[in-house]
Amino acid sequence: MTDLTKLTLAEARDGLAKGDYTSVELTEAHLKSMDAHRNLNAYITETPEKAMEMAKASDAKRAKGSAGKMEGLPIAVKDLFCTEGVQTTAASHILEGFKPEYESTVTSNLFGNGAVMLGKANLDEFAMGSSNTSSYYGNVINPWKDKSGKDLVPGGSSGGSAAAVAANMALAATGTDTGGSIRQPASYCGIVGLKPTYGRCSRWGIVAFASSLDQAGPMTKTVRDAAIMLGSMAGHDAKDSTSAPIAVPDFEAALTGDIRGMKIGIPKEYRVDGMPEEISKLWDNGVAMLRDAGAEVVDVTLPHTKYALGTYYIVAPAEASSNLARYDGLRYGQRVMDDGDSLDDMYMKSRAAGFGKEVQRRIMIGTYVLSAGYYDAYYNKALKVRRRIYQDFEGAFGQVDAILTPTAPSAAFAIGENEGDPVKMYLNDVFTVPASLAGLPGISVPTGLSAEGLPLGLQLIGKPFDEETVLRVGGVLESAANFTAKPAGQEG
């Protein structure tokens, strides 16, 4: 019998429809794989009993002749999505033991379409990080190894989701992306990660980090799988006022494989100083692949690119400092209080004990840039530069259908590297942050291997609500790159 954990989401969907296996069998195979790979620490909470219940219910539903878009397919859920009755931590100590009384809209959509939840995937605390080393529940280890064999980061913040998919511990996973948190770990783990347009998926029930940037999306083995899963996650939701009231297209139908005559933009500003030779070569190869497939390659300019990180590291912490004010030790989460403590003492002790270092840093930077006397110089200035970045993309998309860039400036690095200097860690997001600030859809597709044998991804950025073009071009890039490498132990 074939190893059911090595199937793609599309293959598993079709196999279930043909009756080759049941959801119970698929789910059991993945639970076994989770047991075998527990050393990667990809999950904070495993939910095997719930998974088996959901799988049985799905098989029963199918037997009665009804099947949703994700019917019977076992997935991992980033532990930033509130799941009813299942601990939701955001990888923070402050939310340890928190069991939501409600289900996020995205997971509710997925489960309504038949998806089976295997567990809650690890992440950087409150999704703040690029290495998954800020989780209170421990580091996630990338299933890929370089030649030295040392433990590498899976990227972040959706590092557990990416590692779970790469190590076949889930057919697919949900992620969230604020500045690159789906695309960068997808690149580091050799999988596909799609950040949809801001507003495509509801944010309701997702633990908030930076509300003007946060967006949920699929992390999958293939571009087709991303199309299938996004179709189930997306849609208007009255409970999120920024959710777009527009119809969800058939994303899978966009995968025609035909990009002849399409215009692909190459932004010269992304060729940053000190870009490693292998990243630059990967990018050139991607350009050649799309040109060979009949696309027209056009140089475009995004002049404010170099200011994107600076803008992001004002806007995101500012929003985080407001959003995280809700952790007050009163209504939910950890409380630390001694006899005779005032309300302020209780707030200050609870938040000091509950938040990790990076989260504290970002709350404080955010508080500072929003404080009297600094608001205009920092926050308001950053919002104005954000509009310049948005206008850059508007200009470029007057000429082209999609933009091709590297996803990240390097392959996965060793755990512990880039620590100590917060800014050095931020540089990992240099290519993903601009599209986040402009709210645009972006996909990372594994396209090649580094000299160390690690996966490298290329990013395609599209126009607002044009995930279809991003998926179509992504599909062509995927076929041309024919990226078949797997982490050791997951071959074949």
Added chain:
Amino acid sequence: MSSLDKETVRRIAYLSRINVSEEGLSELAGDLTRILDFVEELQEVDVEGCEPLTSVADLTLPLRKDEVTDGNIQQKVLSNAPMTDAGCFVVPKVVE
């Protein structure tokens, strides 16, 4: 260049309602100064006539009918609270 001193960090920490040790204040002063230096380059961008971009969602915020749509879920609201009594959240004494 904006360099944050320990007293400024103490004030930010209080505004953020996060307890920070004396030692932590010095470390944070370094970290936060490093981050502020990094974002300093924004000052060189010409934003003359540019409106702040607060949201990329190209929508007018929708209004719904002003009516009660849920309620009677006291147990659910309180279920994750660290301390409750008689159907209420318990807070430290705030009035002398």
